[in-house]
Amino acid sequence: MSPTTSGAVLNVGTREVTRAQVEDFLYREAQLLDEWRLDEWFTMFEPDGRMEVPTTDWAGWDATTAGFFVCDDYDLIRARVKRLKSRKAHAENPHSRTHRMVSNVILLEAGAETVWISANFLIHRYRDGGAYTYVGRYEHVLKVDDDGLRFRVRRSIPVMESMDPGARLSFIL
Amino acid sequence: MTQQTPVRPLGGAEGGALIDEDWEAMRFRVHRSAYRDPGVFRDEIAKIWGHTWLYLGHETEIPNAGDFKTRTLGGRPLIFCRDSAGEVKVFLNACTHRGTILCRHNEGNTKFFQCFYHAWAFSNSGDLAALPGDESYPDDPGFRESMRLRQVPRLQIHEGFVFIAFTPDVPDLLTHLGPAAHYMSLTAKIGQHGMQTLPGVQLYSVKGNWKLAVENAMDGYHFAPTHNTFVGYLRETGFAVTDDDQYAYDLGGGHGLLVLTGHNGRIGMVWEPRFGDEEKARTVAKRNEMAARLGPELAAEIADASRILFVFPNLLLFDLEALTIRQLEPVAPDRTDVRAWQFVETGEPESVRALRIKTMVSFVGPGGLATPDDIEAYEAVQRGIVATADSADPAHDWSDMSRGMANEKQGNQGRSIDEGAMRSFWRHWADRVGVATAVAGDPPADPGAPGPSTVFAAGSTATAGSAAPTTSGKE
Ligand code: FES
Numbered sequence A: 001m002s003p004t005t006s007g008a009v010l011n012v013g014t015r016e017v018t019r020a021q022v023e024d025f026l027y028r029e030a031q032l033l034d035e036w037r038l039d040e041w042f043t044m045f046e047p048d049g050r051m052e053v054p055t056t057d058w059a060g061w062d063a064t065t066a067g068f069f070v071c072d073d074y075d076l077i078r079a080r081v082k083r084l085k086s087r088k089a090h091a092e093n094p095h096s097r098t099h100r101m102v103s104n105v106i107l108l109e110a111g112a113e114t115v116w117i118s119a120n121f122l123i124h125r126y127r128d129g130g131a132y133t134y135v136g137r138y139e140h141v142l143k144v145d146d147d148g149l150r151f152r153v154r155r156s157i158p159v160m161e162s163m164d165p166g167a168r169l170s171f172i173l
Numbered sequence B: 001m002t003q004q005t006p007v008r009p010l011g012g013a014e015g016g017a018l019i020d021e022d023w024e025a026m027r028f029r030v031h032r033s034a035y036r037d038p039g040v041f042r043d044e045i046a047k048i049w050g051h052t053w054l055y056l057g058h059e060t061e062i063p064n065a066g067d068f069k070t071r072t073l074g075g076r077p078l079i080f081c082r083d084s085a086g087e088v089k090v091f092l093n094a095c096t097h098r099g100t101i102l103c104r105h106n107e108g109n110t111k112f113f114q115c116f117y118h119a120w121a122f123s124n125s126g127d128l129a130a131l132p133g134d135e136s137y138p139d140d141p142g143f144r145e146s147m148r149l150r151q152v153p154r155l156q157i158h159e160g161f162v163f164i165a166f167t168p169d170v171p172d173l174l175t176h177l178g179p180a181a182h183y184m185s186l187t188a189k190i191g192q193h194g195m196q197t198l199p200g201v202q203l204y205s206v207k208g209n210w211k212l213a214v215e216n217a218m219d220g221y222h223f224a225p226t227h228n229t230f231v232g233y234l235r236e237t238g239f240a241v242t243d244d245d246q247y248a249y250d251l252g253g254g255h256g257l258l259v260l261t262g263h264n265g266r267i268g269m270v271w272e273p274r275f276g277d278e279e280k281a282r283t284v285a286k287r288n289e290m291a292a293r294l295g296p297e298l299a300a301e302i303a304d305a306s307r308i309l310f311v312f313p314n315l316l317l318f319d320l321e322a323l324t325i326r327q328l329e330p331v332a333p334d335r336t337d338v339r340a341w342q343f344v345e346t347g348e349p350e351s352v353r354a355l356r357i358k359t360m361v362s363f364v365g366p367g368g369l370a371t372p373d374d375i376e377a378y379e380a381v382q383r384g385i386v387a388t389a390d391s392a393d394p395a396h397d398w399s400d401m402s403r404g405m406a407n408e409k410q411g412n413q414g415r416s417i418d419e420g421a422m423r424s425f426w427r428h429w430a431d432r433v434g435v436a437t438a439v440a441g442d443p444p445a446d447p448g449a450p451g452p453s454t455v456f457a458a459g460s461t462a463t464a465g466s467a468a469p470t471t472s473g474k475e
């Protein structure tokens, strides 16, 4: 991390990224996901972006050394979106209702064209008369472009000890 | 016509049969209380989990001296560890002093387990190593000896798969496994340098009875409708999935096997476009390596078809695009904890490992493109079957599993898209739990070969080594 940054701003090349921009990006994502606007959500990834959900015993492993819940490359994210939009995605037909809270946004470090950020999330999901809570944090690598931010790596790290009864990850965590 | 137990007036599990099998009407039904009733659940824990071999874990989860994992099996907290001498040990995770959970970590490496309550400490081979204030105890070596950690009565290992039993009166592990041992050996032989589990264990829990998870795994009939979106994804990646040439086998002892040809590509074995070009060349090399090491017949048996093996009562081995070990832990009639490990070749290149993990988790696990729909199915069954409980018409309180009986009666090999594997599971289950089974009509005379006949015919000479696998480990 560059010692000149205040924590609220990072310089990525000649561009400046502020915490407010990152928060807006994450809030918009939360809104798109809660409203099941998955095609729009998919445009938040750069081509070749990826998405990971490590398991609850995660100790920093990457997806070449450990099992994961999700390690989607770009094609798989597309397939996931297509699946979730289908009436035949039985685990999400009808869709879960989700309600996401994102907070504790931190700009971690700037790369040549990326910014690494972390945030906490709390997601409530309701379906079939059941209520489920997912608690965790995001650790994302965001590509910084003239027109804004995009996911290079979107990583959601659950902090629960296991997925509770009924709490499968059939939606986007 | 044979009739072992009179067919009950339909319904009412009260003292009646929970399995109703009729070879005249070609009907096989399971009473739905088998998934709901707390008494049935208690009997399962006592008579199955308390009295047979259970899959605990794989030796490679604890590779080094001192490594341990804690895990609950059959409701009992356990320590699964490798002692300082390198031997696999399984202890009840309870202090012998007053019963406190001794090790409260999920995993780690230690020489000693120390209880925090009164600070007794036990070595990783179970000896009572430290006893604060021991001058107040009888000066008697027998006392310390009596306070050793309690080991599970039986422990045996087959090809790295560690099984335990909570009673000593179980048959030898290989006797229990029967032909299932051979199929475990097949997966164990894939890697030139062996096989291992990875960290990154999928831990999740399902609001459904454990037997629904078994049925689902042995049920090819659901694949196309339930996994329509996954099949669509495969088709888009250039792979045609078919139901042809897919068979189910009763391996005896409640164990079951599906052999699925044309189900999917298999990493290192059967290439498909979504694996990419690098993997195409490696598949040729890997097949050659296996043929040279194992002989062409055994290599082909391992590589050519996907398999789903169920080892009664709690192990599922999914040998599909890649390998997943899944363990079932019943918690309540309507709740099952599941643990799933990726099972990989030791020492394979990082790119292959990454492909394997990506491919497998895109299908299996609570975040995959397929398993969530399976979970939805078991949970939906669990929610739905209360509808007919204690209903005015008890005839409705049954689930039907008769698909394929006519074919079975003719002595044909059961297809994976029939329900024969479920029927054999349920018959064995009823036997273990001591539940009455009503049988009417004449069942097929010959239950058929305990596995693909080509395997055992060819295997008896060419694969003698694998057909008689070895066990190691301590009793
Ligand atoms: S209960 Fe463990 S030392 Fe007393």
Ligand SMILES: [Fe+2]
Pocket: B216, B222, B223, B226, B227, B370, B374
């Ligand atoms: Fe399935």
